[in-house]
Amino acid sequence: MTLTTHAVIGAIIGGATGNPYMAFSLGFVSHLLVDIIPHGDRELYEGHKTKTAQKRAIAFVIMDAIAALIVISLMFSYSPDHTLSFAIAMGIIGSVLPDFINGIYEAWDVKSLEWFNKFHFFFHNMVSDRSGDVPLRYGLLGQLVVILFLQRFF
Ligand SMILES: [Zn+2]
Incomplete structure (x- = not known):
């Protein structure tokens, strides 16, 4: 999944648990579990691996990282009852960490x-x-719908 999707899920887990350790662990596990759903990025990754479409893969990762920052910033700007607690931060960190390690x-x-x-x-x-x-376009569209839906729980 995109970093944006993982980060939003992590923020929601952090807000829901309120506990930094639980948020981190559940965020991490959530990454692996939601990745199971086919989401259209295999071709991108294979293009990167086989060096046939590296520019595209790199551009995609950069756009994804910037989109994650924008979406997370906006989530906090309109949610009056959520300050960035340590638990939310740990939820976000845990949920994006597998891709960071990779x-x-x-x-x-x-x-x-x-x-x-x-x-x-x-x-x-x-x-x-x-x-x-x-x-990929359906994978991204699906994730957009999921993100918009999940915003309600933040
Ligand atoms: Zn992943």
Whole structure:
């Protein structure tokens, strides 16, 4: 899923639990679980892996990171009863951490993180390996709908 989707889910978990440790753990687990749903980014990742469409993959990650910042900032700006508590921060951190760890693995080819990369993609590819991925535009549209829906719970 996009960082934006993970971050929004993490913020909601943090707000709901109010406990930084629980928020972090549940945020982390939530990342792996929602990644199971096919969401259209396999082609992007394969383009990056096989070096056939690296520019596109990098541009996508940059746009995703900026979109996550914008969406999270806006969430806080219109929600009067939520200040950025430590629990919410930890929920966000836990929920985006798996992709961050993968980024470290990819950027520096850190061999000791290879197991985590496999672990992450075990969840990520669990369904899409068997039934195929959805087109990216539908994956993004679906996530937009989910984000708009989840805003109600923040
Ligand atoms: Zn992921």
